[in-house]
Amino acid sequence: MAAVGGRESPKPPDPPGEAPKPAFLKALEAVVAAGKRGLLGPAALAAAAKVPxxxxxxxxxxxxxxxxxEGSQEGPGPGSLKVERKKKKKQFKAAMAMYVKGSQKEIWICGNSxxxxxxxxxxxxxxxxxLGIPVSKAYVYWHGRFAMKWEDxxxxxxxxxxxxxxxxxLIIHLGEDDLLSNDNLSLLMSMKNDLDILRKAFPDTVIILSSLLPICSSKTLEKxxxxxxxxxxxxxxxxxxxxxxxVHFMSHSSITSDKTHLFSPNFSTLSDAGANLFIADVQAVLRFYKLFA
Structure with missing residues (x-):
């Protein structure tokens, strides 16, 4: 299948309706219950044990x-044929769902601006x-949020x-909106703990952490x-x-603060030129996992 380009983007496949992973959901609920998102201390672990x-x-x-x-009450008339058609149609849909579940891959790119x-x-x-990846190999799903913080x-x-x-x-790019001028120990702890949770919750998923870029929307880090x-x-x-x-660490060595044309005027996000380099880095990593034709 040819890669899809330009403004046209393929429609995402219908999710196959997998069962939720109790371990992952329990970990999330435990973190929230403990009031310390990303910091699984004794309170969070105790909360996890209580989550059904x-x-x-x-x-x-x-x-x-x-x-x-069994159709025992149906005669050989049109009614029984209609029931049989419906049954076969549902069996076909179930078979297709199993096919999609077994073969369709998704790549999530999640993060901030x-x-x-x-x-x-x-x-x-x-x-x-x-990004040049055939849909037959994987569907690329983007989920960006303005000023999204790591705790989200x-x-x-x-x-x-x-x-x-x-x-x-799973590609994650977050952290710039959490930066402080003096102490970022809390951010480091959250990043490490949450990645550890995701590593255990998604053992079959390739997790890629994108390195932080020299952008900032906070007035405390203007220089x-x-x-x-x-x-x-x-x-x-x-x-x-x-x-x-x-966890795969994806660096962006070509995006540095001295190249001002790679950023927006207030350094709050990337310019088109900067986004081009970011995309190229993502493609290079995905090429390593042999997702291109």
Missing amino acids: ELSPRHSRSGSEEGNNP VVLASEKRAENNLHGLQ LLLVLNYLYHKRCSPSI SEHVEKVVKDINTRMADYCNKIK
């Missing part, structure tokens, strides 16, 4: 599908929102998980030189941690 297992979403039973699975700017740019580029990540992913099928690859220093320190620490827990 969630029941899988079951498909309709045979008795619901026609209320007469950097993801928004890159999505907008990708929509107008040659390869489109699919687990709740957003929890929401997406209920709306879509589990991702084969680009200071922003770059803070960002570099966090990126170094997170690259080491990602290596330990087997």
